[in-house]
Amino acid sequence: MFKLALKNTLFYKGRSIATAVLTFVSTMLFILFISLQDGSHNSMLENSLKIYTGAIEIYRKDYRDIGGNEYLIQDVKAITDKLEKIDAIEEYSPRYETYGLLSNKEYSAASMVAGIEPNKERLLSSLESALIEGSFLDHGSANCIYMGAELLKKLKLGIGDEVAFIGSASDGSFAADMLRVCGVFKTGSFEFDSSTSFVARSYFDELMSAKNRASYITLKLKNIEDAERVNEQIISMLDDENLESLTWKTLMKSMVEIMEIDSVFGYISLSLFMVVIFFVIMIYGFVNVSSRIKEFGVLRCIGLSKRDVFLLLFYEIALLSIFATLLATPIAAYICYYYNINPIVIDGIADMYKDYGIVSDEIPFDYNLFTIGWNVGVIYLLNFLSILYPYMYINSFRPIEATRHV
16 A cells, blocks of 8 residues: 555645645744744743743742731841752842832832842842843842932932932831932833842841841742642741742743743644644645545545555655655754744844733744644644544545546
8 A cells, every 4th residue: 555655646646736735834834933932932021031930939928929027038137048959949048028119319218128149139030130230239239229210210310320219128127228320220010120120138237127137038949840840849848837938930920921821822723733734735635635536536446445545645745744744844844943043033022912911022933842843743634634524524425436537
């Protein structure tokens, strides 16, 4: 049957070329579409995690829902000593966050002011790389404040200007001081840049009475895909019912939901495309088989069984599918690889979609051999399914009747 299928494939050149071209195009588009969709999602996640959110964060229970000084982590060192024993953690940092009022002579604005460890933040987040003016914080920055660009505009401030900070310390007392603007950052996330500022913890702990205390501890992992496994290990190691450890999937729940919805609509659109391709291949195959009824009748009369006829059609579509996918797959894979390393840049897309977590004009593709493999598998499956109706149509004729078909 295989030799006969090969002979038929070479004989019916028009049908073979058309089927191979359809398979080639559908394979290329399928792989590239999935790669672009996954790459966009990975980029959204990576950019958002780089800005400020960690892969895992440890809180005292109810801090995220209620907040306030009553729900601070009270013994940071006891927790960080345990985190040192987990190899999968690349870096960690305790952060102290509070909300206060920033004012100068004419303007005021509410802001989240966070006490951070500058040396660790260089590894944990993109805060330093987001610097656009002035300098980033260091351990001895004293009363320097590192401010978001949009917040700076609200307050009409510049580098070196002073701004008054008023807030509540961790022990409930009144905290106030004059801060000096030493640096300005712009991450591309409008909400973050317009409401956030940072101070070195070495200074902020004294002002806020927050030594060995933290709002939460943020962690960066060597491999973000290990988040769930590492989180279970952290929970087991902490063994404290007053603490909770959350992965990025919970911390960035809204973004995860947006990506899931986008994936659903993407797959629906792709499914419609694949259905069209499937029916085009099937209809083309049906027309071809209809013109070969007499041929199949003769083959049945000389002893071929229904199973042999099915194998013949199967081998024919297999040969064409293998040829087309062997040609399309390396080309599509190379395109995915190239645009994974050299992302497509669309100027202005970050500003247009900043509310959805996009903080870069780059659109990378995702290069994943497993994903490419199952993409090719789907194309194979659709091609093989396309022979079922033509096969059933052939078998609706008795062998003698088929030999007389015109």
